[in-house]
Amino acid sequence: MTAETAENLGFYYPEYYTAMLKFNEKISNREIKEYVSSVLKTPMRITTIYDLERNAKINTLSANANAVILFILLFILCIISILNLMNMNVKNNTEKFMTLHSLGLSFSGIKKIFMTGMMITALISVIIGTALSFGGKYFLQTKYEQWYSILAEYNEMQGITDMSVSFVKPVMGIYEEGTAEYAFAEKFQQLEDTFFLAKEMWLPDIILPLCIISTVILLSMLICSLSAVKNIKSERIIEDDKN
Amino acid sequence: MIRIENLSKTYGTGDAAVHALKDLSLEIKDGEMTAIIGTSGSGKSTLLHALGGLDTELSGKIFYDETNILEMNDTKLSEFRLKNIGFVFQFFNLIPELTAKENILIPLMIGKIKTDEKYFSELVNSLGISERLSHYPSQLSGGQQQRTAIARALINKPKVILCDEPTGNLDKKSGNEVMELLKKLRLEYGQTIVIVTHDPEIASSADRIIHIEDGMIV
Numbered sequence: 001m002t003a004e005t006a007e008n009l010g011f012y013y014p015e016y017y018t019a020m021l022k023f024n025e026k027i028s029n030r031e032i033k034e035y036v037s038s039v040l041k042t043p044m045r046i047t048t049i050y051d052l053e054r055n056a057k058i059n060t061l062s063a064n065a066n067a068v069i070l071f072i073l074l075f076i077l078c079i080i081s082i083l084n085l086m087n088m089n090v091k092n093n094t095e096k097f098m099t100l101h102s103l104g105l106s107f108s109g110i111k112k113i114f115m116t117g118m119m120i121t122a123l124i125s126v127i128i129g130t131a132l133s134f135g136g137k138y139f140l141q142t143k144y145e146q147w148y149s150i151l152a153e154y155n156e157m158q159g160i161t162d163m164s165v166s167f168v169k170p171v172m173g174i175y176e177e178g179t180a181e182y183a184f185a186e187k188f189q190q191l192e193d194t195f196f197l198a199k200e201m202w203l204p205d206i207i208l209p210l211c212i213i214s215t216v217i218l219l220s221m222l223i224c225s226l227s228a229v230k231n232i233k234s235e236r237i238i239e240d241d242k243n
Numbered sequence: 244m245i246r247i248e249n250l251s252k253t254y255g256t257g258d259a260a261v262h263a264l265k266d267l268s269l270e271i272k273d274g275e276m277t278a279i280i281g282t283s284g285s286g287k288s289t290l291l292h293a294l295g296g297l298d299t300e301l302s303g304k305i306f307y308d309e310t311n312i313l314e315m316n317d318t319k320l321s322e323f324r325l326k327n328i329g330f331v332f333q334f335f336n337l338i339p340e341l342t343a344k345e346n347i348l349i350p351l352m353i354g355k356i357k358t359d360e361k362y363f364s365e366l367v368n369s370l371g372i373s374e375r376l377s378h379y380p381s382q383l384s385g386g387q388q389q390r391t392a393i394a395r396a397l398i399n400k401p402k403v404i405l406c407d408e409p410t411g412n413l414d415k416k417s418g419n420e421v422m423e424l425l426k427k428l429r430l431e432y433g434q435t436i437v438i439v440t441h442d443p444e445i446a447s448s449a450d451r452i453i454h455i456e457d458g459m460i461v
Contacts, residue, residue, distance in 0.1 A: 095336065099336040099337075100349070100353070101297070102295065102332075102336075103324075103325070103395070104326075104353050104354065106318045106321035109321070109353070
């Protein structure tokens with residue numbers, strides 16, 4: 001690979017050298033770097049397998065942190081909305097509940113009716129939310145696997161067999177239109193564009209439960225909203241009737 | 244018999260205190276139709292709600308025969324109300340999502356009581372709503388809604404019917420019809436009826452009229 005091609009492919013360094021060293025005793029990452037520096041004649045940036053592992057961990061943590069922050073924001077927004085909707089629901093139904101109370105239903109019975117309604121709403125949301133989340137996760141996982149297999153195939157063509165050490169992405173700009181490589185890069189780009197957030201965000205295991213909870217909350221909100229709208233509508237009919 | 248002893252109700256405290264009922268005592272005989280009449284804010288609705296056990300934060304005693312309902316907890320009082328008291332409201336208070344029939348049967352559903360089909364048919368025929376049972380409240384006229392509410396109040400065969408301005412939201416013709424129905428039903432089923440109204444004409448059809456002003460009988 002020439003330096004120019006490597007730069008076009010997004011590499012910061014014009015050339016990579018890979019070396020596999022075996023040490024007889026366990027030594028630190030710093031000691032490995034010091035040893036390799038002492039062997040090399042020209043100064044070079046040295047990246048060890050420990051650095052790659054550490055970077056991978058940082059990437060995962062960063063993706064998790066992004067997901068958690070997104071979830072917390074969504075959660076706060078949903079809780080505020082749900083509380084508001086519940087208050088509206090209680091307010092809209094107060095007249096009905098007081099009518100039922102006057103007909104002989106105790107306050108504990110009223111509470112039971114309200115709670116049952118909420119539980120049914122939550123249950124419906126859990127079922128639909130879980131199904132949607134698993135479906136979404138499956139879809140994204142499939143897309144990721146397609147994306148990764150194309151990347152692996154391309155890297156193999158470029159002579160890179162171990163993608164955990166380094167990899168190259170097919171970029172449309174460096175190939176002529178109509179060539180097989182261009183078509184390959186185009187397919188890769190299209191697939192990459194289907195991810196509306198950084199693909200790394202979809203990979204951590206934390207995403208699925210977060211997706212389920214978020215979808216459940218959102219669906220609860222939707223059902224509560226529809227219920228509140230229906231109540232407002234019927235209250236209006238009664239008010240119109242009174243007038 | 245209903246016996247009220249030294250009933251008092253105060254809203255608010257200190258200078259802002261409003262005495263809705265002041266040391267009120269009263270007796271209502273079984274089978275009697277009593278009208279409680281008074282101006283707005285005189286305490287007549289407070290008295291009716293107290294009689295129905297809807298307001299229990301009062302001082303004094305309310306006896307139904309020998310039972311003081313103010314000593315009961317919410318569950319027992321609700322059960323007592325379910326078995327012994329029927330309410331008719333000014334604005335009908337029907338559940339808009341339920342049909343007329345379902346609205347009438349609510350007390351039976353609450354009490355998990357089996358419907359007496361014969362009595363139900365008799366009642367809806369007497370009230371002239373047998374053709375309207377599958378209609379929703381919004382599809383009924385004001386008079387029909389109030390008749391449905393009366394049927395709901397009577398379905399449990401309660402001993403006492405409490406009516407809060409039952410004709411207040413109806414035109415004169417429908418109002419008179421409702422009063423005639425209440426009188427007819429009392430003769431048929433022998434209930435004690437207490438009607439709160441500010442209309443002297445409506446009150447005149449009762450056996451007894453009680454005037455309330457500033458929370459006291461005058």
